[in-house]
Amino acid sequence: MAKWVLTFGDGKAEGSAEMRDLLGGKGANLAEMANIGLPVPPGFTITTEVCTHYYANGRSYPAELEAQVAAGLRHIEAVTARGFGDAENPLLVSVRSGSRASMPGMMDTILNLGLNDQTVEALAKNADDRRFAYDSYRRFIQMYSNVVLDLDHDLFEDLLETAKEKKGVTEDTELDVEDLAKLVKGYKAAVERDSGKPFPQDPAEQLWGAISAVFASWMNPRAITYRRLNQIPESWGTAVNVQAMVFGNMGETSATGVAFTRNPSTGENRLYGEFLVNAQGEDVVAGIRTPQPITEAARAEGKVRAPSLETRMPEAFKEFAIVANRLEQHYRDMQDLEFTVERGKLWMLQARNGKRTAKAALKIAVDLVNEGVLTKEEAIERIDPASLDQLLHPTIDPKAERKIIASGLPASPGAAQGEIVFSSEAAEEAVAGKEGKKVILVRTETSPEDIHGMHVAAGILTTRGGMTSHAAVVARGMGKPCVSGAGSLRIDEKAGTLTVGGKVFRAGDVLTIDGSAGQVLDGAVAMIKPELSGDFAALMGWADEVRRMKVRANAETPADARAARGFGAEGIGLSRTEHMFFDDERIVAVREMILADDVEGRRKALAKLLPFQRSDFRELFEIMKGLPVTIRLLDPPLHEFLPHGDKEVAAVAEAMGADPDKLRSRAAELHEFNPMLGFRGCRLAIAFPEIAEMQARAIFEAAVEAAKATGEPVTCEVMVPLVVGRADFDFVKARIDAVAKAVEAETSGTLVYQVGTMIELPRAALMAAEIAETAEFFSFGTNDLTQTALGISRDDAAPFLSHYVDKKLLPYDPFVTIDREGVGELVAIGCERGRSVRPKIKLGICGEHGGDPASIAFCEEVGLDYVSCSPFRVPIARLAAAQATLRARKALRTQDAA
Template identity: 45%
Template sequence: MTRTDFTEITHSAVIRQETHGWRAKCLQRLIRLDMPVPRTVSLSFAAVRAIAAGNLPDMDRLLARFAPGQLLSVRPSPQFPDWGGPGALLNIGMNDTRHAEIAAAHGEPVATRLYLRFVQAYAQHVARLDPELFDAAEPCLPALQAALHDYENEMEEPFPQDPALQLAEVLRSMARAWEGTSARLLRQAKGAPAEAGLGLVVQAMAGGLGADNSGAGVIEFIDRVSGERRITGRFKAHGQGREALENGADTLYLTRDPRGPSLEDHSPEAFGALVRHGEIARAKLREEMQIEFTLDKGELAVLDAVPVVRSSRAEVRVAVALAEENIISRDEALMRVPPRALADLMHRQVDPRAPRDLFARGIAASPGAAQGRIVFTSSAAQASAAREEACILVRRETTPEDIRGMHAASGVLTERGGMTSHAAVIGRGLGLPCVVGASGVRVDMRERSVSVGGRVLREGDMITLDGSTGEVLAGTVPLLEPALDESFRTLLVWADARRDIGVRANADTPADAGIARGFEAEGVGLCRTEHMLFEDDRLLVMREMIFADTEQDRAAALERLLPMQRADFAHLFDIMQARPVCIRLFDPPLHEFLPHTREGMRGLADALDRPLSEITRRAEALSEFNPMLGMRGVRLGLTVPEIYDMQARAIFEAAAAVGGTRGDRVVPEIMIPLVSAVREVEMVKARVEAVAASVRAETGAEIDYRLGVMVETPRAALRAGEIAQHVSFLSFGTNDLTQMAYGLSRDDAGRFMSDYVKLGIFSEDPFQMLDREGVGELIMIGAERARVARPDLTLSVCGEHAGDPESIAFCRDAGFAYVSCSPFRVPVARLAAAQIAIAGAR
């Protein structure tokens, strides 16, 4: 090794984050800001790699940088703080001689405490001995002697007394720990490259030993949860490192506090200096920092500074505040906030400070927190809502029949399912906290119980769902309310000024449209009309239509549905106020509208005044082996054309009515689902145009509309050139397209998907992040062929992938006009789109 193996950190030293790590560079910045940082030496990534290979620097020359007998600490310095690294090791250089010297100056208990701490840490982290051997309850001289004796017995040699040897072994241990397989995998999971380097900093231990104003502490200048400007932290008399974070004797609050003594009273001059240092660090380091410090008889030393670990709501508030004070740019503020963090602000959240009684863990399918009593049926959920009593709907898996119960519940837990299962998709659309595919959970409908292992909860028991983490907690836990405050709104205004791809919302009901408007969606990119038909009054009429014996009876039922659909569409157009609204014609198989239990069948028989045997027989006749690939979408629309005729009429009559009332023209977008052949499009297009002509003649209104196709079958993507000649837009439904491209059931894939990702078969769950190589290629083929046939065609994505940042980047690269996602994911998409545009401009 050469004389550049290590560098003392000074104002002018050559210290770079990409070669020495973030901590070394941060300490240099603190020194340049004239903060009282103890003498520190930095070892570069290259030096640490050499140490791991057995090539140590000149230890005598390194120690010569410090005063004789100076105790030292070693801390990790990877390129970024999130990449972790081995823990800090303090009091290097402590030995029998220094124990006697410190005992003479400060008393035996102080010296013993320092020596014992070092022996314990060295034995565990350097010699790799059993921690239980060195876990002394109280630091005292007999405990120290026992620890030294146990070390000698285990290692067959006395505890090392040479400071140079101690430091060399600490450096070697930390360097090799970084290169170990488990550490490598852990940091790769945090986004670090496999070859990421580690720097180390060797720093003089600063005081904390004196009898008076001496000790160690940490200070922060914001509340970690809310982001509000507020001084927090702790100081521990006679402490070292971050011991102040552990409550106990001699622990002081930072500011004056009725709960106990404070540093502000104890050492006002040091407290004032810390406040000044914090303000300087915020302005010059452009970040809210946690400062670690020591006092030695009132003399302040700043040991370290790290960004404050904070909640999503605090992250947003801090980024906006720094930008508004011109400390950082608006673009940097936008780039600092992870898009998914916004989901935490839009929903209630489990207070991170609260204790948790974990019952089960599943897939975090819809963010937010909810708590209530367990119910197992939709009717029970509706009954709870009628009593104004919060409940959590627990099911093996939900079906369209459960939508009313989901509306009534505060949250949903399912035993089965994945990110695009029915419960997940509907939950995100409703903004309903949802945990699906809960590992190990068993739902017993007969016993009305849910169990994990030997633990059982029953109907009426209280639980809390954390849809942001996938945790199911027993009992109630304190919750934080949504934070749609000025900082949230400001950040999104800045995002809209930077993004260059549109963001619409999937809104199935007027209520969804209202939420979408509140989140500034640019329109409705997908209205799934069937969801309007699951309300009680409409559901019975739908079932009458399904069980109609003649075309006349079916037409009569549809005639009763017409004003209901017309009213919904009119409300939708009115809420969106001239923003585009894309309405998908009826898509699901008819069996989804039928009850699935014998009790439900009996109720339907009563409602329709038909024999139960007939109801059961007709329901069985409608069942399919694979209904998602059966009689649904355009196939149902062509087989029972009266359904699409009714919906088209409802759309046009609503557009005419709203346009006449507001005095502006409403141009609805009508989308045909599950197309696989151009002839399907031609036939639906002819019938829709016939209905439009009829409404024009009847109302005298100028009826205009745009017709498009939802591309969700591989064949539609491959034949997009032919299809494009008959439509104005193509919207890729990536949920079904992924399902069909992979041959995976999106409702069942959650059972094995995590295993597939762990085994490296899939890099990510393709239902969460768009598969660029397979599904993405289908989309690009379809888009290219469609553009050749019709250059003015509008292209978009309206699957759940539209709320995923990586998938939005794909859509932007492909030149799509917009993405459309669940209403509560609209802010996430707006921020992600802005970040993609900013990154692309750099």
């Protein structure tokens, strides 16, 4: 017979901490606490497998479950010497959820179950104060009716407030037993009126109603949202924990509280928590009453008048402090604890690894290593790489008031505030010559031509776009906060207004954006500057000792390159040369080049660009000082550079000495229906070889100059974009090699360089063996490889891609985390076939996936040599790469052992 129910309590348990998948986090930890002899109220856990069965079988239970639940109840009755439903000595229980991953507040809980019109009297007779019994009964009716019977919580709150008004009191505790008995009667009448049935009096009916409600809450909207945001699989399910009630609301010698073994905000090594006298746990969580500090030191620091638990209940506090330390040592991590003191006796209700800020996580991990509790490798594994974003950007002060006016997607972390501007030109104009002035660039959506405005803005806000839209990708690369897809905002560029919820904001009004939470706030809000502490440096150093893959950065500006080096980048894995052309002085020359109708005209325009490119590349080489720098040849869809308005056409016409009408006609000829698959990448160099030749000359001349200036050899990698096979790669490579020879002859120097390609088309991945015959490195451009493999435009995916994820047609957004089965398979094929011809070919990734921890794990599995990501994601990639190496080592050890 399958075992669906496991018991715990009285110093033993049928489960343990290792059975988290089966018992859920709460059930596993209750079992573990019981096994190590801590004071845990007895109970039983209905396993997560029942939840799976429940949803797979039309919300029905296994045939054996009813008998096993009855046996579990008998276990609790035996330990407590109470009877479930007994009219003289009743057993009351709590019914709580418990997923294997902590989901605080997302699912449902019911306390005081087993109370009815008979057992409430028995409870009252055994209490020091009869009010305790009727207060517990009215709480139970309210909670059960809301969770199980789906009645509005406010219905009961209104009755409670009315009772307090009649009595002329403000606190629940000031109601006497008669008031509470009347309130219970009113609650039951309201239940019967609104549900059409009397409040259930049978404890068994109550119990099964509660169990079903907890399983049903696994699929409530808030739980679904929480799982999606935290990547918790629906298939895990939840367990249900049924446990004997202990009461913190039995008078002045009883209390309930929540504590952490270390400060979850700072990581400081001392008890941190709050408690309430004569209260149930829900009172602490709900904030109905102001809790008091647990320790005397915290009470004194906070200048709280009410006594601490340490002072008020010294024996219970002393025992709790010992238990807290024992649990931290046992689990080897900071613990989040819930406890109750019933008439002076301590009971432990929960222990779990506590949630903490990134700052606290680093301090706790480093401290535990220094205390000899953890190894360095274990500390590396404890930190969520994505959480490091909290440390790299300014954030909103947690104490500050948030006047949220709109929400969008958390496209790029950090917070920023400034005056609203509606165009890149307005952004530049606003900050020009005004030191310290901040602006927020507000756009429907951004395009590459907004690069100059994005550069000077403190933050970017768009009403359209997803996590991988242009605004999101560029903002992350720049390390600027961005909120994208804030669809409730309405922009009227002509009127210069932003409207939301009936309120109108104008250019110059101040907004704050929180790119970590995806929120838009009214006005200026207090901020906290990032601090990269010694703990950060220590953990990053340990990660660097462990990881196999190198970590490079995507960078094309000196500021990006310096930031990348500061964050520990080991070179540049992608320098997008088209991003260097959007300054006013350069854009006209680029447009001249594109619109020229002969080679001579193009070469004339390219001659203007050569000094700019050479200077840019030299600065990058000097900043990197001998580290590898991969420069991608020009790869924009041409429409991004074409002049659009009369003013832009006139500027190009004047520079070229050409007829504006002729230029408009030429621009029309270059119009494309699908530019992302159009005239871009190596196709530009094939049609106009002089473009690749100019860029190659700029690269090689810059390399010679930088080597002389720094005394360090320049490691230069030239990347040909968007090839479909060896033929087009070889065509461009020949031009690059020819220029290299010319520059060597002119400078009497020797260039050290490699020519490789970006694998960003499915055919290129399949043809990798052939391409590798002449290509010296591959960099997988997984942004475009995802677009072309899935046939999805990244910039147009937001309206429908979320439906794919929500309806589980795709496990996650493939532009955020690499699609292992499709795109990942193409990468694996490209690696395998490339190595078959050139065993030591250098392999990297430079798409957005290069900064995603899950994608980095995949990169380790296929054996890439490096990942490249935006500068502000370099620390995330360093830690994720170390974790991936550790996982690979464990897998190898397991394989060897097998």
